[in-house]
Amino acid sequence: MSAATTRTAAAARSAAARAVAASLGREESYLRSVVRRFFKHRLAGIGLVVFVAMILVAVLAPLIAPHDPNQIFDEFQAAPSSAHLLGTDPVGRDVLSRLVFGTRVSITVSVGAVSVYVVIGVCLGLAAGYYGKVVDAVLMRVADVFMSFPYFMVILILVAVIGPSLLNITLAIGLLGWPVISRLVRGSVLSIKNQDYVKAGVSLGYSTPKILFQHILPNALSPIIVNATFGIANAIILESGLSFLGLGVRPPAASWGNMLSDAQSITVMTSQPWLWLPPGIAIFVTVLAINFVGDGLRDALESRETKSHR
Amino acid sequence: MGSLLQVRGLRTEFGSDAGSAVAVDEVSFDLDRGETICLVGESGSGKSVTALSIMGLLPRNGRVTDGEIRFDDVSLLDLSEPEMRENRGNSLAMIFQEPMTSLNPVLTIGDQLTEGMLLHLGLSRQDAAKRAVELLELVGVPRAEQIVRDYPHRLSGGMRQRVMIAMALSCSPALLVADEPTTALDVTIQAQILALMKRLAAASQTATILITHDLGVVAEMADKVAVMYAGQVVEEADVFELFDHPRHPYTVGLMKSIPHLGADDDARLESIPGSVPALANMPSGCRFQDRCPSVMDRCRAERPDLLETSTTGKHLVRCFLYSGEQAAVRDETTTAVAS
Numbered sequence: 001m002s003a004a005t006t007r008t009a010a011a012a013r014s015a016a017a018r019a020v021a022a023s024l025g026r027e028e029s030y031l032r033s034v035v036r037r038f039f040k041h042r043l044a045g046i047g048l049v050v051f052v053a054m055i056l057v058a059v060l061a062p063l064i065a066p067h068d069p070n071q072i073f074d075e076f077q078a079a080p081s082s083a084h085l086l087g088t089d090p091v092g093r094d095v096l097s098r099l100v101f102g103t104r105v106s107i108t109v110s111v112g113a114v115s116v117y118v119v120i121g122v123c124l125g126l127a128a129g130y131y132g133k134v135v136d137a138v139l140m141r142v143a144d145v146f147m148s149f150p151y152f153m154v155i156l157i158l159v160a161v162i163g164p165s166l167l168n169i170t171l172a173i174g175l176l177g178w179p180v181i182s183r184l185v186r187g188s189v190l191s192i193k194n195q196d197y198v199k200a201g202v203s204l205g206y207s208t209p210k211i212l213f214q215h216i217l218p219n220a221l222s223p224i225i226v227n228a229t230f231g232i233a234n235a236i237i238l239e240s241g242l243s244f245l246g247l248g249v250r251p252p253a254a255s256w257g258n259m260l261s262d263a264q265s266i267t268v269m270t271s272q273p274w275l276w277l278p279p280g281i282a283i284f285v286t287v288l289a290i291n292f293v294g295d296g297l298r299d300a301l302e303s304r305e306t307k308s309h310r
Numbered sequence: 311m312g313s314l315l316q317v318r319g320l321r322t323e324f325g326s327d328a329g330s331a332v333a334v335d336e337v338s339f340d341l342d343r344g345e346t347i348c349l350v351g352e353s354g355s356g357k358s359v360t361a362l363s364i365m366g367l368l369p370r371n372g373r374v375t376d377g378e379i380r381f382d383d384v385s386l387l388d389l390s391e392p393e394m395r396e397n398r399g400n401s402l403a404m405i406f407q408e409p410m411t412s413l414n415p416v417l418t419i420g421d422q423l424t425e426g427m428l429l430h431l432g433l434s435r436q437d438a439a440k441r442a443v444e445l446l447e448l449v450g451v452p453r454a455e456q457i458v459r460d461y462p463h464r465l466s467g468g469m470r471q472r473v474m475i476a477m478a479l480s481c482s483p484a485l486l487v488a489d490e491p492t493t494a495l496d497v498t499i500q501a502q503i504l505a506l507m508k509r510l511a512a513a514s515q516t517a518t519i520l521i522t523h524d525l526g527v528v529a530e531m532a533d534k535v536a537v538m539y540a541g542q543v544v545e546e547a548d549v550f551e552l553f554d555h556p557r558h559p560y561t562v563g564l565m566k567s568i569p570h571l572g573a574d575d576d577a578r579l580e581s582i583p584g585s586v587p588a589l590a591n592m593p594s595g596c597r598f599q600d601r602c603p604s605v606m607d608r609c610r611a612e613r614p615d616l617l618e619t620s621t622t623g624k625h626l627v628r629c630f631l632y633s634g635e636q637a638a639v640r641d642e643t644t645t646a647v648a649s
Contacts, residue, residue, distance in 0.1 A: 197411060199367070200404075200477075202398070203367055204429075205429065205430065206395075206426075
């Protein structure tokens, strides 16, 4: 079957599903309509599959990797063969195994760092938007200061000072990334806090934290989710860059970035592509996949469709 | 023990860059259990601000600068914010004007209904959920069992206002403040909602402050009426007394400006000329002087007080036209006290 016919078939099926839902008198739930719109974005679907696969690889690394990533074999700089599918590095370690374990580092650092800055950004953004006045002014000026630093340089220096390690780069990226999120949240809160349902909540005697987290935050969630998704892709690149410069994960632990640093030598570059192509492609594919997911989420969550088909 | 709610000489000011503006001045009234008072007046007359002052929900730049609000013999103005929060939703509840936006779009009806009960009544989740369904049935929402699991966007305005009423009544408040609860609804739904509120308030002996600018609603709902103009109560009386014998020229003007079915086809509807003076530059003397058909020199010089004009019932008017009767009432009470 050609691509065009699959597409029309899929469109017909989803239209039919909607018609059935409508005839049953229940319009589709918000979640289901988000899922439908997300998967209408074909690349987003593929991106999600890739991203989920990466997470599985990271979690199941010891089971998937053919060898211990730090085990040294006799043959070094060996080209791909049946024994070592992606060859071995200059020390004689299996490249595929190191690539698999490198996934762990990338996913941990990126998801960890983004979680840290989303939590910080959300709390500060809620406070700034809701309390306004002095709180707002102070927090947003602090955010301005943070945003005016050259991001990569600060992380570089920070990691150089506190010492490179998995935890430290996660914290360094996490502690510097919050201003964007807090500005987003603040903006949403400014409009949401004047909604009648927030006033109704106050008139029912709810405490301020309850109103902030239970009533305002869920309404401000979609831009946060989209931004966090792109943030993960960004953090993967940052981590790779830091590791490439030797300020990320300490060798001998494997990371995509420090595997790439082997490509610094011109001989490796020209004659041993199995040393640098796999980590390069891994970074490229993962980042691209996550960006597609982000695009899909943005279209699905921020679409005005829900408002129009009430 | 006095009335459930006693408001005495309430004065609420709003601070702005240009100085402070008095939005409500010298507002006093009493309210007993099961009684409904209507605050009537045009936009900007201070009805809502009076209600928000009672609820302690004034915007950050507003504050009560004078007067007293006693509720159940407790001075509300002296309570701390946490104590006030304890009261809100519990013994004091409020219904807002816009049912379409008063429910949170991302929480189910059930979540929003049970929240207050979990907080104030300390019910278990199951009990609260059960009571939520009962409340929805009480306010006449059909298929209550299903509706609790639905999100607000699936309900019409009338249904949402019913849910808001259910939320407000969920903790059996002693006082319900309804700020134009039917303004956003069409007429038939208005009638249903008003009938519902009246029935529930009577059944639970809830005192109600109903804010409206619709005299039809007043006639339907009120036990007594306070007519407000430019931040002051200009006339207060029982509902029948007020409709039968409006005294203040403003009230008389309002009555005349209601369309009647029996009126002449070609007759123009009467209106009150001019508009409410801005809060920042209130005229000295009577605040209604520039629009009053029977203005006197005295009105421009002195400020009238809200005084009793009737020796039999209760009928307070803030107007010099009735100073003779007011004096007579005063004489009578003083002689009564003296003898």
